[in-house]
Amino acid sequence: xxxxxxxxxxxxxxxxxxxxxxxxxxxxxxxxxxxxxxxxxxxxxxxxxxxxxxxxxxxxxxxxxxxxxxxxxxxxxxxxxxxxxxxxxxxxxxxxxxxxxxxxxxxxxxxxxxxxxxxxxxxxxxxxxxxxxxxxxxxxxxxxxxxxxxxxxxxxxxxxxxxxxxxxxxxxxxxxxxxxxxxxxxxxxxxxxxxxxxxxxxxxxxxxxxxxxxxxxxxxxxxxxxxxxxxxxxxxxxxxxxxxxxxxxxxxxxxxxxxxxxxxxxxxxxxxxxxxxxxxxxxxxxxxxxxxxxxxxxxxxxxxxxxxxxxxxxxxxxxxxxxxxxxxxxxxxxxxxxxxxxxxxxxxxxxxxxxxxxxxxxxxxxxxxxxxxxxxxxxxxxxxxxxxxxxxxxxxxxxxxxxxxxxxxxxxxxxxxxxxxxxxxxxxxxxxxxxxxxxxxxxxxxxxxxxxxxxxxxxxxxxxxxxxxxxxxxxxxxxxxxxxxxxxxxxxxxxxxxxxxxxxxxxxxxxxxxxxxxxxxxxxxxxxxxxxxxxxxxxxxxxxxxxxxxxxxxxxxxxxxxxxxxxxxxxxxxxxxxxxxxxxxxxxxxxxxxxxxxxxxxxxxxxxxxxxxxxxxxxxxxxxxxxxxxxxxxxxxxxxxxxxxxxxxxxxx
Amino acid sequence: xxxxxxxxxxxxxxxxxxxxxxxxxxxxxxxxxxxxxxxxxxxxxxxxxxxxxxxxxxxxxxxxxxxxxxxxxxxxxxxxxxxxxxxxxxxxxxxxxxxxxxxxxxxxxxxxxxxxxxxxxxxxxxxxxxxxxxxxxxxxxxxxxxxxxxxxxxxxxxxxxxxxxxxxxxxxxxxxxxxxxxxxxxxxxxxxxxxxxxxxxxxxxxxxxxxxxxx
Numbered sequence: 001x002x003x004x005x006x007x008x009x010x011x012x013x014x015x016x017x018x019x020x021x022x023x024x025x026x027x028x029x030x031x032x033x034x035x036x037x038x039x040x041x042x043x044x045x046x047x048x049x050x051x052x053x054x055x056x057x058x059x060x061x062x063x064x065x066x067x068x069x070x071x072x073x074x075x076x077x078x079x080x081x082x083x084x085x086x087x088x089x090x091x092x093x094x095x096x097x098x099x100x101x102x103x104x105x106x107x108x109x110x111x112x113x114x115x116x117x118x119x120x121x122x123x124x125x126x127x128x129x130x131x132x133x134x135x136x137x138x139x140x141x142x143x144x145x146x147x148x149x150x151x152x153x154x155x156x157x158x159x160x161x162x163x164x165x166x167x168x169x170x171x172x173x174x175x176x177x178x179x180x181x182x183x184x185x186x187x188x189x190x191x192x193x194x195x196x197x198x199x200x201x202x203x204x205x206x207x208x209x210x211x212x213x214x215x216x217x218x219x220x221x222x223x224x225x226x227x228x229x230x231x232x233x234x235x236x237x238x239x240x241x242x243x244x245x246x247x248x249x250x251x252x253x254x255x256x257x258x259x260x261x262x263x264x265x266x267x268x269x270x271x272x273x274x275x276x277x278x279x280x281x282x283x284x285x286x287x288x289x290x291x292x293x294x295x296x297x298x299x300x301x302x303x304x305x306x307x308x309x310x311x312x313x314x315x316x317x318x319x320x321x322x323x324x325x326x327x328x329x330x331x332x333x334x335x336x337x338x339x340x341x342x343x344x345x346x347x348x349x350x351x352x353x354x355x356x357x358x359x360x361x362x363x364x365x366x367x368x369x370x371x372x373x374x375x376x377x378x379x380x381x382x383x384x385x386x387x388x389x390x391x392x393x394x395x396x397x398x399x400x401x402x403x404x405x406x407x408x409x410x411x412x413x414x415x416x417x418x419x420x421x422x423x424x425x426x427x428x429x430x431x432x433x434x435x436x437x438x439x440x441x442x443x444x445x446x447x448x449x450x451x452x453x454x455x456x457x458x459x460x461x462x463x464x465x466x467x468x469x470x471x472x473x474x475x476x477x478x479x480x481x482x483x484x485x486x487x488x489x490x491x492x493x494x495x496x497x498x499x500x501x502x503x504x505x506x507x508x509x510x511x512x513x514x515x516x517x518x519x520x521x522x523x524x525x526x527x528x529x530x531x532x533x534x535x536x537x538x539x540x541x542x543x544x545x546x547x548x549x550x551x552x553x554x555x556x557x558x559x560x561x562x563x564x565x566x567x568x569x570x571x572x573x574x575x576x577x578x579x580x581x582x583x584x585x586x587x588x589x590x591x592x593x594x595x596x597x598x599x600x601x602x603x604x605x606x607x608x609x610x611x612x613x614x615x616x617x618x619x620x621x622x623x624x625x626x627x628x629x630x631x632x633x634x635x636x637x638x639x640x641x642x643x644x645x646x647x648x649x650x651x652x653x
Numbered sequence: 654x655x656x657x658x659x660x661x662x663x664x665x666x667x668x669x670x671x672x673x674x675x676x677x678x679x680x681x682x683x684x685x686x687x688x689x690x691x692x693x694x695x696x697x698x699x700x701x702x703x704x705x706x707x708x709x710x711x712x713x714x715x716x717x718x719x720x721x722x723x724x725x726x727x728x729x730x731x732x733x734x735x736x737x738x739x740x741x742x743x744x745x746x747x748x749x750x751x752x753x754x755x756x757x758x759x760x761x762x763x764x765x766x767x768x769x770x771x772x773x774x775x776x777x778x779x780x781x782x783x784x785x786x787x788x789x790x791x792x793x794x795x796x797x798x799x800x801x802x803x804x805x806x807x808x809x810x811x812x813x814x815x816x817x818x819x820x821x822x823x824x825x826x827x828x829x830x831x832x833x834x835x836x837x838x839x840x841x842x843x844x845x846x847x848x849x850x851x852x853x854x855x856x857x858x859x860x861x862x863x864x865x866x867x868x
Contacts, residue, residue, distance in 0.1 A: 089822075090789070090792075118784070118785070118814070118818075119784070119813075119814040119817040119818055120814060124785070151821065151822075152817075152821055185817060185820040185821045186820060186821060186823060187821055187822060187823070188822075188823040189823075571810075572810070573806065573807045573808070573809075573810040574754070574807050574808075626844055628838075628840055628841050628844050629838075629840060630838070631806070631841065634810070634813075634844060635813075
């Protein structure tokens with residue numbers, strides 16, 4: 001049997017077909033990522049890889065997908081209208097909510113209901129069932145889904161579950177409870193997680209439906225898996241309940257792919273993409289994750305995700321000249337000339353005529369903005385299908401005195417799409433990237449080089465040096481902050497200053513060098529062009545494995561299905577009882593309490609992993625006891641994880 | 654006119670003796686001689702309380718004597734308070750109380766007094782304080798810290814519940830937690846997630862100050 005792994009990145013959607021027995025790569029393919037409709041790029045890359053591999057549809061046993069769709073939707077503020085029911089919170093402002101406006105969280109309406117539990121899992125106040133009924137009735141016609149979050153629901157989920165049952169009796173809209181997605185304290189983070197999850201369910205649902213439809217048309221009946229932010233897989237049924245867990249799935253897939261391709265247990269994985277360079281660390285075979293939860297678009301969630309650093313330097317970073325005449329790369333992302341020329345066939349003419357290599361165009365978001373007559377004229381001018389130079393825009397709107405200011409404001413708000421010279425263009429000129437219009441790239445590079453009084457060849461070398469320098473510096477900072485702690489920020493900037501000097505070699509005759517203890521594995525199409533130099537600067541080995549350009553697609557396919565459940569056993573001093581949470585299962589001795597917890601943990605995790613599509617399930621138990629001298633046992637935190645390979649049994653039609 | 658040293662020593666001795674009248678006399682002398690009120694409190698009265706605390710620990714003093722000393726100290730404090738410089742040594746508001754199920758509040762009262770002497774704004778919830786009351790009060794008065802004490806091993810575990818309530822409602826690490834009491838150790842304090850522990854009232858002031866400075 002064979003598996004298809006697909007990863008949608010910032011610019012490209014990569015696909016790979018592997019033999020599931022020996023993990024041999026049979027074929028790989030690349031298609032542009034289609035932001036308007038992610039499924040188009042996914043299906044296109046799927047078709048390409050199927051064609052290249054010549055593998056018949058009935059031999060495909062698994063399809064797995066890492067997509068930034070959820071992340072993008074949250075950043076862009078898209079999603080369904082959500083009714084939020086909070087239980088037992090006396091002060092709404094503490095969870096970032098103002099009852100009158102409810103604008104702080106992306107929810108349509110909020111109801112605050114009396115109820116909730118205490119830290120001991122005992123009811124703090126009885127649930128106001130009448131209040132729930134009233135709130136649901138009120139929200140029902142206006143919302144697409146519900147989020148339910150109660151005080152200490154991780155200690156006792158009873159009230160959240162009651163509300164969920166009550167809503168399910170009145171409608172079939174999705175209901176997400178805080179305790180279902182997070183096992184730790186923090187009602188604010190659990191509420192954010194539940195709300196965002198409820199919001200993006202329809203978006204993930206649409207994607208799955210389209211991809212599933214395409215698979216069916218091609219005669220593929222294999223299960224469809226989605227990659228989670230921690231790199232584990234889940235099938236469609238579970239992904240529809242836990243859509244939020246797909247955030248950070250791109251970086252997760254690339255670090256897992258990198259670790260797999262390098263066959264190393266201690267390695268730094270660098271994925272050089274179009275927009276960003278993602279840096280993550282593998283230690284003793286374990287991918288570093290952020291246990292407290294990923295932050296997305298300023299929202300602190302409780303979603304466990306790979307700890308990846310995104311540096312705003314990639315293939316599509318803008319190459320530009322600052323006011324002092326210095327050459328700069330990034331962090332802004334622009335559309336490479338080589339690709340823009342394909343979308344806008346008159347671009348080369350415009351470059352020749354204007355002598356400029358930078359153009360502006362309205363982003364999709366801007367075309368929707370409704371404003372005053374002035375703003376509408378501005379939008380009309382930039383959003384004609386053709387790109388325009390900034391000077392051209394100023395000429396056309398010469399009677400508008402604030403055009404500079406307006407441009408700056410809209411540009412900073414991300415409403416302006418830019419076209420310009422990028423490392424991707426320079427790679428085209430060098431013949432390293434054959435997908436776009438090489439001529440447009442060359443015209444832009446020559447114009448910019450001329451401005452600096454250098455040749456295009458020299459420009460290439462200088463841009464490369466800047467990229468390598470930035471990536472190296474960021475990596476040294478990360479490795480340093482991973483182990484060092486600073487008493488103040490001045491100390492920290494001093495250390496970063498030293499690292500900067502070391503990396504740039506700017507210490508005169510003094511030579512200080514940095515050595516990275518683990519090798520760097522390069523993932524992503526241009527990895528072989530940067531990573532060897534970065535590794536050399538850091539006196540370590542660069543691993544550029546075969547198939548590195550589809551490393552994330554490989555990572556999407558090789559993950560396991562996993563499910564973790566969390567428990568707490570607490571000794572209550574007044575009674576000397578041992579109480580197991582969530583719930584309130586009371587035992588007089590510790591050992592039976594532990595036995596009960598492990599049994600329940602295995603049952604719950606097994607059922608969840610099986611539902612998420614796992615086969616051959618194994619368990620991992622993590623137990624942390626708190627014992628204080630003279631007092632003895634205080635509590636125990638127990639995590640049970642069930643892990644298994646994805647089952648290859650056909651999905652339900 | 655008595656020297657500064659004599660006044661400070663006099664204040665300390667009056668507190669040790671639990672002699673309210675003499676304490677009043679020395680407090681007035683401190684005010685008349687323009688001795689810094691805070692210095693009079695910390696180097697005078699507080700030193701006296703410390704001596705009493707040490708004697709109590711060594712079994713050389715008993716609770717009634719401590720209470721007499723506390724009376725003397727409160728009297729001088731009331732006189733000196735209006736003369737305290739506006740610049741607080743450890744600015745901030747702390748909500749204090751003896752944890753649910755426990756009524757032993759002498760220790761808590763001494764810490765309260767010391768904190769007040771250092772111009773800390775103390776909101777005292779008294780004794781046998783339900784766990785939810787700490788957090789509700791913190792929200793109500795927008796406090797910077799919670800101070801809890803317990804003398805009973807069966808009750809001290811409730812401190813963990815208070816910390817859990819802060820974590821659950823997103824109030825930690827903004828609100829600092831300090832704990833104390835006879836059975837409490839530094840290790841216990843750490844294990845329940847407290848930010849500070851003090852073995853005595855004088856130390857409690859230092860811990861509070863450290864926590865407020867974010868050190």
